Amino acid sequence: MSYENILVNDKGKVRIVTMNRKSPLNPLDMDTLREIKDAILNSGNRAILLHGANRAFSAGADINNFLKLTNDTAGVFAKEGHDIMNTIASYPRPVIAAIHGYCLGGGFELALACDIRIAHPETTFGLPEVNLGILPGFGGTQRLRHIVGETVAFGLISTGKRYKSDEAYRLGILNEVSENYLEAAEKLAEELSKKPKESIRLIKHLLRNPPDDMFEEEIDAFGEVFAYPDREEGVKAFLEKREAKFQD
Ligand code: COA
Numbered sequence: 001m002s003y004e005n006i007l008v009n010d011k012g013k014v015r016i017v018t019m020n021r022k023s024p025l026n027p028l029d030m031d032t033l034r035e036i037k038d039a040i041l042n043s044g045n046r047a048i049l050l051h052g053a054n055r056a057f058s059a060g061a062d063i064n065n066f067l068k069l070t071n072d073t074a075g076v077f078a079k080e081g082h083d084i085m086n087t088i089a090s091y092p093r094p095v096i097a098a099i100h101g102y103c104l105g106g107g108f109e110l111a112l113a114c115d116i117r118i119a120h121p122e123t124t125f126g127l128p129e130v131n132l133g134i135l136p137g138f139g140g141t142q143r144l145r146h147i148v149g150e151t152v153a154f155g156l157i158s159t160g161k162r163y164k165s166d167e168a169y170r171l172g173i174l175n176e177v178s179e180n181y182l183e184a185a186e187k188l189a190e191e192l193s194k195k196p197k198e199s200i201r202l203i204k205h206l207l208r209n210p211p212d213d214m215f216e217e218e219i220d221a222f223g224e225v226f227a228y229p230d231r232e233e234g235v236k237a238f239l240e241k242r243e244a245k246f247q248d
Contacts, residue, residue, distance in 0.1 A: 001042075005032040007053070008039045013193035013248075014186070015045040019052045025059035026052045028106045030077070033084045036110075040091055046193035048091070049185055050114060051098040052107075057123070060105025063132065078137035081106070085113040085139045089208055092201035094192045098185035099123050104162070109140035112147070115204060116188065117174045119165045120181040125173065126162035147172055196230035196246045 007018040017039045019026045026032075040048055052058055061081075069077060088095050088110075097111040099119040104126050111117050119125075127136045127144065135141070136157065145153040148171045155161070165177045178184045192200065202221040206214055225231055230246045237244035 001035065001038045003035045003039065005029075006035045006039060010043075010045060011186075012190060013046040014049055014189040015039065015043040015047070016049045016051070016186075019050070019058060020054070023062075024054040025056040025102055026054065026107065027060060027062035027064070028058050028110065029062040029065060030080060033081065033110075037084045037087050040088060040095065043093075045093065046197060047093055047189040048095045049098060049189045050095060050110075051182060051185070052101065054101075056101030056107070057097065057099040057103045058107025058110060059102040060107050060128070061138070066132070066134070074137070081109075081138035085109060088113040089139075089143075090205075092204065093197070094189070094200060094204065096185050096189050096192075098182045100181060105129055105136065106138050106140075109136055109138035109143070112140060112143040112173075113138075116185075117168075118176045118178060118181050118185045118188070119168065119174050121165050121177050121179060123165045123168075124162050125164070125168045126160060127157050128160035128162065130158060131160040144173075194246065196228070196234060196244075198228040198230060199225055 005021050007020050009016045017036060019032065021027060021032060094116065095114040096116040096118065097114040099111055099117060100123055102124050103111050105128060108125055108127055127140050129135050141157060144157065152171060165174060168174045169177050176184055202225055206218055206221060233246060234244045
C-alpha cells in the first residue's frame, strides 16, 4: 500500500509513523486511518511510535465528511473506525503516542487506543463531539471510562470539555508530560523494543481485556511465558550479573 497521508520511518527496531495530512491539524479521514493500520500491521518492528506533523497530533475525525453521513453510513463508518482502533489496541507490540498541539475527538480516541501516551505540556485534549450533536464513535467512551472511571468520563464527554496536559496527566490519561515529548517517546520506544517480545505481547493482552476472565488468563500466560527462550536468558543474565540479550 502506498501512503499519502502518513510518513513511515524505521529507526532500529522502532517504526515511526507520522500523520502528515495537508490540513495542519491532521484531521482523520478513513484513508488516513487505513494507512496507519497498514503501516502498523506490516511492520516487523518491535515498537511503534505514532505522532503528528505540523501543529497537532490530530484535531479529530475530519468534520468535512460528517454532513454526508446518514444514520446507516455513520454506523458503517464507526464500525471501520472501531476495527482500526482495535487493531492498534490488540497489536502485540507496544504502540506509543507522542502528542502535541491538539488531541481532540477521533485523534484522542486514536491516542487512547495506543498503549502509552506522552505529551507536550501545551497540548489540548478533549472529546468535543457532543458540541457537534454527535458522540465519540471510535471507542472513546469505553476507553476513556476504563482509564478515568465512569463519573469523570461522563463529566468530560457530556460537556465536551477541553483540558491541558497537566489535567490529562492527573487523570491518568498520560504516562508523561515533557517539553521534549518526541525525544522522550523515541527513547521509551527504543527501550521497549529491546524487551522480550512474548512477555510484552502477553502483558499487553492481559491489560487490554476486561478483568472478569483475566485472572485465569494470567495464570495461563504465566505458564506460557516459561516456554520461551527469553525467560531462560533473562533469568540467567540476572544470576550472572550481566545485561540480558533478548531475541530479535
Ligand atoms: N476536521 C476537519 N478540519 C479541521 C478539523 C477537523 N476535526 N479541526 C480543524 N480543522 C481545520 C479547520 O477547518 C481549518 O481549516 P482551514 O485552514 O481550511 O480553514 C484548519 O484545520 C485550522 O483550524 P482552525 O480552527 O483555523 O485553527 P485554530 O487554531 O483556530 O483552532 C481548534 C484549532 C482545534 C480549536 C479548532 O480547529 C477546532 O475546534 N476544531 C474542531 C475540533 C473538533 O471538534 N474535533 C472533533 C471532531 S469529531
